[in-house]
Amino acid sequence: MKWFEDGALHFALGIEDTFVPQSRAGERPIDEYELTEHYEQVETDLGLAASVGAELLRWGVPWYRVAPTAETWDWSWTDRALDRFRELGLRPVVDLLHYGTPLWLDDQFANPDYPERMAEFASRFAERYGDVATDYTPVNEPMIHALFSGEYAYWPPYRSGPTGLASIASSLARGFVLTQQGIAEQLGDRATFVHVDAGMRYVGDTDAPEHRETVARLREQTFLVEDLVTGGVGDGHPLLAQLHRGGVTDALLAWFRDNAVRPDVMGVNYYPLHSTEVFEAGVHHGGGFADPRPFFDAGTDGLREVLTTYADRYGAPVMLTETCVTGSVEQRIAWMDESVAALHDLRGEGVPVVGYTWWPLFDMYEWTYRHSSSPRVDHLLTMGLYDLVETSGGHLDRRRTPVADRFHQHAVAGSRAEAPA
Template identity: 25%
Template sequence: MLPKDFMLGAASAAYQVEGNNTHSDLWLMEQMPHTTFSEPSLDACDHYHRYEEDIRLAAAAGLNAYRFSIEWGRIEPEEGVFDEAEVEHYRDVIRCCRANGVEPVVTLHHFSSPIWLIRKGGWDAETTPADFERYVRHVMERLGGELSFVCTINEANMGLQIARIAERYAQQARAAAAAMAAASQAAEADGAVDESQVQMGLNLKKMMENQQLQKAENKEAFGTEDPQTFQSPRSRHSDEVVCEAHRRARAAIRELCPHVKVGLTLSLHDLQPVPGGEALAAAEWVDEFTHYLPVIEGDDFLGVQNYTRTRVGAEGDLPVPEGAEVTQMGYEFYPQALEHVLRAVAKEWTGDIIVTENGIGTDDDARRVAFIDEALAGVERCLDDGIPVKGYFYWSLMDNFEWQKGYSMRFGLIAFDRATQERSPKPSLAHLGSYVKKPLG
């Protein structure tokens, strides 16, 4: 049984649901002739205008919390220029949550960045932590008094995961180039890039193949052939830029709003070594988690985001086992992974934990229900063993724009018609809400 003050809700990201985030880097990237996006976001779910309906649907189903993000490009469309009307929009979203008995949990950066930031060097620039702090201060000075929980950065480790997969692809490409044409074709047909190892909708193979074609387009859009967006393969230097941005944001939040609990979120896999893969699995866990421990020391909570497991062999990550059930994203259907990750995290992090994302992309809502049941059963077992899990947010509240995969991946508890924007709650929404024993407050 979940505690009565347990936050049970769903999550979204502004860029994926609001629509028309024209001041953000990904909007420009969607428009490029050689874009890696399968389709443009356009109006998305029009959550920007329909948030009241969406929040009310969540509350009516019994959910008592909603994690959503604030779009930096809306708040600061030009460097140092703030749009107060957009600040007030997010105040309205927060107050709508409160009016419906839903705890708002705000994320200040969820993958997309202002165009001007990328033109300055993006997430490799020494100036970015200060720029992020300025934005955070502006938001918290105005909205912090109405918040209790803030995530600074979503999946701070994402760039390292992408770098690992990109390097694997590059190695395969070099090997193929050195082989005979027939061997090269066979290597390509074999599978090469396993995009399911990144917990985000990316077209990694297309990203790598389009690099040369995109250089001129990047130069025109961002002033550089190699823009350092948050999703770019990340160097150790870039990783430190992200970490410093979190430190400065946390300090600003503590100064301005000491009542607010602050943390960041990490994308974590249930790493399962097969014989011979133990050393590699351990190294991956350092990259994904433990090297961030000094960075998050003193945070009020850690946001854990998990979707599946990763089996690791002597040569690296292994494909999904033959015959296993897979989701639309190519992930193995493996809801048990969440419990495993929570237990692994708790061995080295003694603070509070919030499951800020966990979910499944599928058109079979019965499988979504089954996934939720198994995932929450694991959470309850962790709670029984004293692991301080304070909340669970299913990803996602509604079907949405799954980044480079477009609208083909359906994670939502609520479906929507792209032509009419009509909402249709799925049975899984009420099922998740049924776990709430007593509303917060």
């Protein structure tokens, strides 16, 4: 029996692991592990996760550091980290790609060799650490990857528009499939795959003539990569014409159907303050960081909707793989209580919810750091169980807050919960 089959609600944490190492004029690299000093403090950080009752930790691998050249592999830091996972008995859910590629991979996700290179990295990791790491997310939030790199031209390789998105999404999806196949070859039935994407919702004047077509496209795009990797894109798919314009051939779509991979658990990331975008009649917003639409706090109503939608669409158990609010300790605790209660309610209604993840374990730095010259402190987001506090010497302390105590209470109660009738 795998961990998600025991009927309990499993509690997890995550460590923010965005890696976009490329730079150009006006943009600096962003590596959250470097910004938060996780490289230096990895052993104590993993200990913090275990100390508050987390059973699982969503944790990423800096591919660009592990593979500094196309033919070089440096596992020294990951060896340290995985040794600590073994020591603690903490279960990693490994984010193999949480944005960003190595510096030597020209054109990043648009490189024709990207899918095979990604699969090679994943297979090598699984072979080396398969005794302790059996749970994998092949690509975290592939649709956010595709939007930021393929539609918004915000991250490398800076493609734009719906056709750019289709091209990048299909490349990500092919790498996703090859990655899952490679891990399965290494680990066999021991492997568990937690697919993770962002829950995205659109409300407001969605029927306004100037928005109707865009909203219809965006609502379908939310599921595009997962539809591709699970073999769900064929004749009649509403985005078929967009895929064709983006260079996706019928032969490639047939390959996806012939090589379909399934999630053991379907993960959904949901942030009440950011996951629901608002359309306004007469107002155009392109979306994304450069031209954001207003957001609507949909609270637990939005959370219930996205989890139920993914459970129904893909026929797999679902897990809330990221949630939090940026705010005071009191605001963080309030959302934790509300969101945990919502998951228990869903389970009671028969929705197969198997996990809850507070993201992140400790604070992080906003992605706007990449497009700024300001010091990291100007981009701090207070989201974690532990606040990041910069000392006079420039060191980052992890300061425990009451949010950690509340998470521990929920985790202990969740481990004792009976399966819903």
